[in-house]
Amino acid sequence: MSCTIVAIRMQEIQLTPTSYIVLGLLDQASEATPYELKQMVDLSVGHFWSLPRSQLYAEPARLARAGYLTESQEQDGRRRKRYSLTERGRDALGRWTGAPTQQITELRDLAFLKLYFGADPAAMAEAQLAALQPLLKTYQAMRTANTGEEPRGPRQTVEAGIDYVKASIRAWERIAHEAALGAVGAARTQTERRR
Numbered sequence: 001m002s003c004t005i006v007a008i009r010m011q012e013i014q015l016t017p018t019s020y021i022v023l024g025l026l027d028q029a030s031e032a033t034p035y036e037l038k039q040m041v042d043l044s045v046g047h048f049w050s051l052p053r054s055q056l057y058a059e060p061a062r063l064a065r066a067g068y069l070t071e072s073q074e075q076d077g078r079r080r081k082r083y084s085l086t087e088r089g090r091d092a093l094g095r096w097t098g099a100p101t102q103q104i105t106e107l108r109d110l111a112f113l114k115l116y117f118g119a120d121p122a123a124m125a126e127a128q129l130a131a132l133q134p135l136l137k138t139y140q141a142m143r144t145a146n147t148g149e150e151p152r153g154p155r156q157t158v159e160a161g162i163d164y165v166k167a168s169i170r171a172w173e174r175i176a177h178e179a180a181l182g183a184v185g186a187a188r189t190q191t192e193r194r195r
Contacts, residue, residue, distance in 0.1 A: 013066045015092060018055045021045055022063060023085065023093040031084040034060050044154065047139070048161055068092060115175070125176035129169065136165045 013019075025040045026032060032040065034057040041056060060083040064071040068089035072082050085093075111128050115121060139162045146155050 011066045013062060015068075015096070017049065018051050018059050019063060019068070020093065020096050021049070021051065022056070022059045022083075023068060023089050024097075026069065026083060026085045027090065027093055031082050033080045033082055035080070037083075047135075047142075048157065048164075063089065120179075121175050121182075122179035125172045125179060128172045129176070132165055132169050132172065136162065136169065139165060 021041065022037060025037055025044075029036070029040065037060065038053055038056055041051070060069055061071065061081070063069045064083060068086060069083045070086055072084075074080050074082065111119075111124050115124050139158055142158045143155070143162065146158070
């Protein structure tokens with residue numbers, strides 16, 4: 001019996017936040033298809049880190065070509081590709097999580113941008129509060145579902161998300177209150193002018 005050894009030259013690639021999301025989720029799940037990764041993102045990091053789903057579907061194959069993941073294909077059924085971490089992937093994830101970051105969060109909030117350029121504060125506050133209240137309930141449900149056996153990172157992240165949403169709610173409640181006071185003041189001014 002003869003064997004042919006094929007040398008695979010690993011591709012050097014730039015790892016992105018999407019790369020680390022894939023590595024981190026596979027570290028937790030051991031093995032997954034791109035669709036399963038999408039489902040995991042929707043239930044976890046997708047609540048605070050947005051990413052195009054097309055990137056999430058393409059990234060595992062790119063990471064496999066670079067040696068960060070192994071790729072296997074199911075022999076029957078839908079013949080989906082399944083991915084798992086290699087030692088190189090585990091090392092890259094460990095180096096990334098082990099390096100503290102001083103990067104400040106960039107506030108890219110479309111509602112604040114519109115408000116800045118003249119949107120109706122009362123209408124904007126009403127819409128934002130309608131979106132934020134259910135998000136707060138989602139985060140609180142995630143916290144309640146925590147059994148205490150999970151790693152502390154996800155729990156701490158959910159707690160930070162709750163703090164962030166509560167702060168946003170307070171800000172939009174203040175904006176709504178100021179808008180209401182402004183409307184009352186404007187109505188008083190109109191009444192005084194009519195006299």
